[in-house]
Amino acid sequence: MRKYTFATALLVFFLATLLFFIRLFTPEMSLFITPDFGQSDLMQLNYPAKYSLLQALQNKSLPLWNGAIGTGFPQLAEGQIGVFNIVNLVLYSVFSFEWAINIGYVAIFFIALVGTYTYLRYIGISAIAGLIGAFIFAYSGIFITQISHINLIHASSYIPWVFLCTHAYIRTRKLVLIPVTSLVISQQFFAGFPQISFITLCGAAMLYLFLSSNRKSISTYLAPAAILLLFMGLSAVQLLPSREFLEVSTRKDGFLFAEAARFSYPWKHLITFLQPNALGSAKHGTYPPFHAFDGSIYWENTGYIGILPLLFAAFILVKKRSNVVVRVYALLLFVSLLLMTGKHSPLYFIFTFPPFNYFRVPSRYIHLFVWSLTILSSLGIHQFIAMQKSTKHGRLLIFAMIMVILYQLFTFGWNYNATRTAAAVLAPPPITEYVPHKNRYYVHDDGLKWNDHFITKGWVDTEPYIEMRNILRPNANLLHNASSFQAYPILLTRRFELLNALVESNITTNKKSDTFDINTTALKILQMSNVDTLVSAYKNESLQQLGSVKGASSTYYAYRIENVLPRAYFVYNYKVVKSVDEFTRTILDSQFNFATTVLLEKPLSQIITSDADAKQSVDFVTNAHTRITLTTNTVSTAILVLSDLYYPGWKAYVDNKETAIFAANLSQRAIVVPKGSKKN
Structure with missing residues (x-):
């Protein structure tokens, strides 16, 4: 009977996820275009990275290096491209770009749903409670508001599977679970967001230590070491090039505290667990920009799961506080809260030590916080269902509870992200007519014109973001067969960062006159770097104008740089x-x-x-x-x-x-x- 229950759950998850993402497939193939502050991680990082992956795999090669960004960039070593993840390998080897991206979203949410359900059932939660718990996690704010960060939510979709393997080993001590756990962790790592893997390992380690505290055998200590060693072996194909890159990058020694603790979760943001837009809506442009809100970013801080799950979590903490699973997840909830609040937390000092100082955005520990809330609320729902089954109106109450939870999750999830047709998103912007394919180009853009719209109007109207593709910021050029001097600034070599900073610091913008000036230092560096075109939304009188594209909110210019050296x-x-x-x-x-x-x-x-x-x-x-x-x-x-x-x-x-x-x-x-x- 249990296998039929599981099959039914799989069918429900598949149909629900397909229904949620159906707008990407019909009536026209569409893509998400949800923007970020100052730029779009989706259109300038994740889509170009996945497009490079598709090109490489379908040409029977690996994207080790990309010469079209940053005067050359170690794309595989940087990691976010997600080369060795099995889902990525299959999708980007077989399908066209639009289909691979959109099926990828379906796969990510399905993996999260099935993993959460399987884990909840494993710890004794009923099928109905497990079903609801799976939706609570997979359709929570940490997934919905991060849809523009594909590799992040892909990595997060493996959180339930890592906890399942860890918990199963603690219970059974079956040796086969050691390589299985290592394999799951490696696939999470291969998804392309190492910080989520680190956060997951922190949580799984706490689960292991708490549930194994009464066991003193040597195997208790050897098993985690074996799992980590096997993980390192399985992941060496990514770890080794990433280590090589890290050694020459701007993050070789980690971040200083001010940067490592930047974008910490503000305590007052906890109110958004009751109402996600209580402090403003990013979509409608009413959420304060991070520089005016102590480094707070809407999509990094929103873990909304609905009101009823919070009540059920509180209920189980009171009702079953002596239960070992309740206690361990209450502890995880508390520790993850202290970690995600970063510089506002008594544990702030931890972000001065490796490996914590190798990552920014402490707010991302919210993924562990929401996972803990999911387990506690699912336990509460399980207890509630058991109590109501024998009452007169029990079934009605259970049905009403399910409907309220799903309604809150799906209405928030459905309305948050922006989409446009794939044809509109992927069409070459008109400015590319003036950008030659032989040499490189440079973008002068301070992001202010983007932010003028983003901060005040959000993305209810998406047309300005389609228009602003004309600035051709890297790495969007990878979609349009152009070669950029710059690269998307996630992780750069120290050498290139210094060179790029010299160029940036020697180009000045006059916002009153809507113009910019470029001095000799910047010009000489661009000339020696084979850059013969400069693109900007500002005017310049000293450079020859090749052409311009007039938009509703701005005009975009392409300028010629003379006396450029060959490559x-x-x-x-x-x-x-x-x-x-x-x-x-x-x-x-x-x-x-x-x-x-x-x-x-x-x-x-x-x-x-x-x-x-x-x-x-x-x-x-x-x-x-x-x-x-x-x-x-x-x-x-x-x-x-x-x-x-x-x-x-x-x-x-x-x-x-x-x-x-x-x-x-x-x-x-x-x-x-x-x-x-x-x-x-």
Whole structure:
């Protein structure tokens, strides 16, 4: 009988989830476009990342590196692309982009529903209570308001499965559960949001320690170590490149406390568990911007599960406070509350220590808080149903309870996110007509025009966000076959961050006149970086205007940058610079020219003969993301400069013999090429 109950639950979950997302499939294929403050994580990070994944998988390769963003970017190592997750591997290998994205949402919610239901049934909760509990978790605010962060909710959908495996091992001590648990954790990690994996492990560790506290055998301590070791082995294919990236990134040593504790959950935000828009609605533009609200972000702080589940959680805490499961989840609820409140919490100091200081946004511990609330409320619903079954109006009360819970969850969930047709979202914005595909482009955008609409009007009207695609912020260019100097600033190498900061700090905006100025430092860096186009929503008088696109709220301009160096070129002179300040001083010298001199960080052992006027050539044979082949010809030994990002994973060969790659011009690459015709 139990297997039929489970099959019925699966059918209910599938139909309910399909119904919830049906608007993405009919009458036209549509996509979510819910924006964020200052930009869109969905349209500028997650959609481009998934599109890159689809392109790679359907070409029988892996997205190790993407040369079209950030002058080169280690896409796999960064992790959010979610390469090795089995759901992603299947969907993006088989389906078209729109279908893969939308089926992915259905899969994520289905995984969360089934996992929660299975766990609730495992700890003794009835089928009806388990069914409702599954909807409480999967359709809570932590999923609904984070739909624009696909990899985050994908990782969160595995929380029930990690807890199920952990709890099952505690009860049964079956050795087979050790590799199974490691496999589940690795799949969560592969979903592409390591912080959620870390938060889940913190919660699972607390569950394990609490429920195993009366067991003193050595296996009690060896099992978690074995699970972690197996997880590291299974995840090495992602962990190793990510570690390599971390070592050269801006987060090598973690964040300072001020940044690690930024975006902590404010205590007053607890009122939104009763009414999600009690402090304002992000959708309607009435929620305060984070800089005016002590770092509070609506979608990071909203864990709404409805009012009745809160009452049932309180009920079970009073009714069954001696129950071991109630006690452990009450403890988890309390600890996760202290963690998510971050700098406002007595535990604030924990965010100064690794690994806690490797992540920002303490508010995300709300995922563990909502999970604990889900378990407690489900236990309360289970107890309530048991009490009402024998009463005269029990069935009516149970039915009314179910309807109220589902109504509150689904009305909030259905109305929150914005959608547009896939054709409108994915169509090349008109500005791309002026952005060449051969060289790179740069975006000057302070986000203020986006925020002027976002903060005051939200996303009830989505047309401005379709229009503002014309700014072509990275990584949206990946959808439109363009190459950007910049990359979406989640995690960058220290070298590129320094170079990009030099450009940004040397472009100034005059908001009164709606214009911008660009000085020599910024121009020289863009020229040496093979950037021949600048896109902005502000006017400039010094650069040649290639064209403009007039929108309802703003005009978008494309400008030509002259005297741009090719992506690969020879120089016969070099200068050693050992600091960013020295780099800046050097390029400010009016006599300095990147076309003839490269800036290196250490002297070369080879003698370079100055022969800049001699005949030379550099031609691309292969120009793929992970492989570049050049044929060169020079009459004397020369330095070949490639304006792509310097990164430890690359190797260089001249006529099939490995040669050293030097860091050049702060973040570029250079090799020494002997005279003659060579293949590099």
